[in-house]
Amino acid sequence: MMGPVDPALREALAKQFPDVFAAEGDLDPNGVVVPAALHVALAKTLKESFGFTLYVSVIATNFPTAEGETYEVATVLRNPTTAQPFWWRVRLGADPQLATLYPLFAGADWQEREQFDLVGVNFVDHPDMRRLMLSEDWEGFPLRKSYAIDTPHTPWR
Amino acid sequence: MAIDDGRSFEHPLYHYWENSPGGGIGLTTLDRLLMHSARHSLWFFPMATSCCAIEFMTAAASRVDLDQAGTIIRPTPRHCDVMVVAGTITVKMAPRVKKLWDQMPEPKWAIAMGSCAICGDFYRDIYSVVPGVDVIIPVDVYIPGCPPNADQVMVALQRLQEKIKLQLEGKFVERDLRPGTMIYPKIGTHGDARQSAEVAQAQLDGARGLGVGGKEHRVPRPAAVQAPPEADATSDSGEQS
Amino acid sequence: MNLRQRDRINPHLDLDTVDAAADLMALNMGPQHPSTHGVLRIKLFLDGEVIIKAVPYPGYLHRGVEKLCERLTCVQLTPIFDKHDYVAPMTNEQALNIALERMLGVEVPRRARYMRTILAELQRLASHLLWLGTFTLDIGGTIGGGASLMMYTFREREPILDVFEMLTGARFHYNTHQVGGNRHDIPDGWAAAVKTCMDQLAARMPEYEEQCVTNSVFLMRTKGIGVIETPLALELGLTGPNLRASGVDLDLRRDAPFHAYDEIKVNVAVSNGCDTHARFEVRIAEMYESIRIVRELIDNVPEGPICSLKPVRTVNQIKLPEGKQMYTAIETPRGELGTWLIGGGAEKGACPYRLKIRPPSLHAMAALPYALVGHTVSDVVAVLGSLDPIMGEVDR
Ligand code: SF4
Numbered sequence: 002m003m004g005p006v007d008p009a010l011r012e013a014l015a016k017q018f019p020d021v022f023a024a025e026g027d028l029d030p031n032g033v034v035v036p037a038a039l040h041v042a043l044a045k046t047l048k049e050s051f052g053f054t055l056y057v058s059v060i061a062t063n064f065p066t067a068e069g070e071t072y073e074v075a076t077v078l079r080n081p082t083t084a085q086p087f088w089w090r091v092r093l094g095a096d097p098q099l100a101t102l103y104p105l106f107a108g109a110d111w112q113e114r115e116q117f118d119l120v121g122v123n124f125v126d127h128p129d130m131r132r133l134m135l136s137e138d139w140e141g142f143p144l145r146k147s148y149a150i151d152t153p154h155t156p157w158r
Numbered sequence: 159m160a161i162d163d164g165r166s167f168e169h170p171l172y173h174y175w176e177n178s179p180g181g182g183i184g185l186t187t188l189d190r191l192l193m194h195s196a197r198h199s200l201w202f203f204p205m206a207t208s209c210c211a212i213e214f215m216t217a218a219a220s221r222v223d224l225d226q227a228g229t230i231i232r233p234t235p236r237h238c239d240v241m242v243v244a245g246t247i248t249v250k251m252a253p254r255v256k257k258l259w260d261q262m263p264e265p266k267w268a269i270a271m272g273s274c275a276i277c278g279d280f281y282r283d284i285y286s287v288v289p290g291v292d293v294i295i296p297v298d299v300y301i302p303g304c305p306p307n308a309d310q311v312m313v314a315l316q317r318l319q320e321k322i323k324l325q326l327e328g329k330f331v332e333r334d335l336r337p338g339t340m341i342y343p344k345i346g347t348h349g350d351a352r353q354s355a356e357v358a359q360a361q362l363d364g365a366r367g368l369g370v371g372g373k374e375h376r377v378p379r380p381a382a383v384q385a386p387p388e389a390d391a392t393s394d395s396g397e398q399s
Numbered sequence: 400m401n402l403r404q405r406d407r408i409n410p411h412l413d414l415d416t417v418d419a420a421a422d423l424m425a426l427n428m429g430p431q432h433p434s435t436h437g438v439l440r441i442k443l444f445l446d447g448e449v450i451i452k453a454v455p456y457p458g459y460l461h462r463g464v465e466k467l468c469e470r471l472t473c474v475q476l477t478p479i480f481d482k483h484d485y486v487a488p489m490t491n492e493q494a495l496n497i498a499l500e501r502m503l504g505v506e507v508p509r510r511a512r513y514m515r516t517i518l519a520e521l522q523r524l525a526s527h528l529l530w531l532g533t534f535t536l537d538i539g540g541t542i543g544g545g546a547s548l549m550m551y552t553f554r555e556r557e558p559i560l561d562v563f564e565m566l567t568g569a570r571f572h573y574n575t576h577q578v579g580g581n582r583h584d585i586p587d588g589w590a591a592a593v594k595t596c597m598d599q600l601a602a603r604m605p606e607y608e609e610q611c612v613t614n615s616v617f618l619m620r621t622k623g624i625g626v627i628e629t630p631l632a633l634e635l636g637l638t639g640p641n642l643r644a645s646g647v648d649l650d651l652r653r654d655a656p657f658h659a660y661d662e663i664k665v666n667v668a669v670s671n672g673c674d675t676h677a678r679f680e681v682r683i684a685e686m687y688e689s690i691r692i693v694r695e696l697i698d699n700v701p702e703g704p705i706c707s708l709k710p711v712r713t714v715n716q717i718k719l720p721e722g723k724q725m726y727t728a729i730e731t732p733r734g735e736l737g738t739w740l741i742g743g744g745a746e747k748g749a750c751p752y753r754l755k756i757r758p759p760s761l762h763a764m765a766a767l768p769y770a771l772v773g774h775t776v777s778d779v780v781a782v783l784g785s786l787d788p789i790m791g792e793v794d795r
Contacts, residue, residue, distance in 0.1 A: 105634075135458060144466060233431070
């Protein structure tokens with residue numbers, strides 16, 4: 002139904018982010034890959050100039066590779082007037098750190114805490130980077146591929 | 159065990175009465191009264207966490223109406239006799255469940271409603287789920303199902319009343335087994351109390367995969383109703399998990 | 400004085416900076432509290448009875464569903480999805496199956512799309528009825544008369560569940576959708592049962608509405624309480640009725656159609672009130688609209704197959720393409736339920752590699768620290784009830 006980026010938006014964005022959007026050919030259908038340094042700037046531009054004011058979600062994923070752990074953080078925004086969603090991805094290395102979107106979107110508060118809790122991506126400058134779902138003393142990050150699904154937690158299981 | 163030998167009913171006045179002439183008669187009458195009221199005014203504490211809680215609410219609401227059995231649902235542990243654990247218990251919740259159970263005054267009973275409370279359902283193997291609430295508290299009656307039908311709460315209540323009666327009469331009460339660990343012949347005793355022997359046998363056979371009457375049994379489909387093969391197979395495959 | 404709500408309220412307020420003369424008290428609400436809609440804990444910092452800061456602690460029902468999704472194949476996932484939002488299992492199944500269908504490029508037959516639309520609207524009605532009952536129960540209290548409306552709404556909800564039972568054999572947790580269509584075809588007499596049920600509900604709805612809006616106590620407890628201003632609602636990612644009550648005209652049924660919504664007209668209810676009462680109004684209006692849609696569609700279900708793929712025979716018959724990622728969202732009774740799906744997991748791609756659920760309730764809960772500040776303790780349940788969170792979906 003919806004491609005990740007519609008052409009008019011891509012053209013407008015190419016002026017500001019030539020590295021990402023002015024490349025040859027089609028953009029990655031899975032979502033544009035953006036350098037971590039541009040993460041906040043892109044979100045700010047989308048929110049303030051293109052009307053993507055609805056904060057939808059943030060998704061962190063763990064990809065273990067032969068060279069070591071890698072992570073991907075995808076962010077989804079939506080334009081409430083056209084109902085068009087927009088998402089992009091940031092690739093991170095073995096020690097995942099990414100700037101927070103909390104100053105731009107209040108909803109990022111809990112969403113980023115949840116991803117920190119389950120995947121272990123650290124969002125820098127977040128005012129309150131605690132676990133959200135699991136108890137404070139939990140060890141490990143359950144949604145990492147190396148975490149066993151049936152990890153015991155004495156005395157309860 | 160939640161059902162103990164009845165010592166928790168003991169009151170200092172008992173000794174006084176027992177020793178006074180004719181007091182024994184009064185005591186037995188009082189015992190009967192206690193027994194009656196304990197059975198017919200069970201107050202429920204809803205330890206309601208997830209989906210089964212909705213079905214428990216339905217049981218309390220218009221159609222099943224638990225109130226007709228003299229129960230009141232009170233969200234305060236200190237007022238209640240029966241804890242109904244309806245829903246998944248997680249590692250984060252487990253200490254709270256234990257604490258709430260400890261706050262309930264004796265005598266107290268527990269009902270585990272739904273497969274999550276019984277054994278953890280398919281969340282059983284997950285890092286954050288307690289595999290069955292009987293890891294934490296002793297359970298008297300299990301209601302199997304995901305979720306159990308609302309009227310099964312009523313059946314469980316009857317089973318509990320029966321157990322309380324036996325126990326207060328000083329009879330031996332067999333412990334209900336967790337359905338997962340049950341051997342087949344016990345299925346009938348645990349489920350619907352009004353179930354007849356034939357129905358129980360049919361259910362038992364069905365559970366063993368034999369079909370009704372111990373034979374391979376299949377109802378042939380009348381030719382007129384037969385749907386085209388694609389749609390037919392589709393509706394065939396609708397087994398509930 | 401005219402600061403935006405976001406700037407006015409700091410959910411991470413450092414209490415040491417508050418005037419030392421203020422006699423602050425911390426009050427813990429939950430996790431076992433009858434009005435928290437499940438197991439939610441809120442820590443309230445009070446000055447007298449006024450809330451200075453509210454810190455919700457979710458996670459008491461964290462069942463690790465996203466981890467489980469990586470271990471189960473796509474066919475096995477449908478019954479798991481029933482259990483997140485256990486008040487609206489139908490729409491949850493649809494969210495999963497639409498995500499899988501879009502990733503695989505599978506077409507759904509027209510009959511199945513119509514059936515899905517009817518089921519979604521019926522589910523919306525059942526969900527909103529349960530919300531209306533519990534919301535008024537929270538506000539009125541069991542003893543204070545709140546339970547009377549709850550009894551009525553549960554009575555109305557039963558026929559809808561019976562209709563579902565006729566179709567699928569289950570009261571809830573239906574497992575009636577599959578990739579490419581539905582599993583259970585419409586049985587004889589189903590349309591008549593749905594119509595009877597809708598007629599009954601349509602006749603009684605005005606009465607229930609009147610019970611609330613003519614009650615001055617109800618109005619006092621809802622008007623001007625729990626305000627979430629439009630920019631903040633957008634920033635937080637509120638969706639569905641909560642967002643529409645904050646004055647944003649966004650409904651995925653109309654704006655990004657799925658099922659058969661592109662063939663029918665959906666009237667979207669919007670209110671500019673931003674408060675608890677506005678959320679009440681929007682949901683009531685949605686219920687009337689759902690009744691209208693069901694009545695319109697129930698006689699026009701087209702003939703044809705109900706599934707475009709082969710019926711389910713083995714658990715790993717559906718394979719997802721490796722490395723493909725996608726965000727798909729549909730409108731459920733609670734708002735935008737999205738799934739971020741990455742294909743190519745275990746079992747040679749039959750399991751998703753990662754499946755993140757975007758729960759509308761979690762975003763609604765995140766509004767609490769903003770909406771509660773300045774109100775009294777008794778308003779907590781009113782605000783919480785009006786946001787209609789389901790803890791199964793918040794914690795997953
Ligand atoms: S047994 Fe089934 S219905 Fe009950 S809480 Fe568990 S998953 Fe939900």
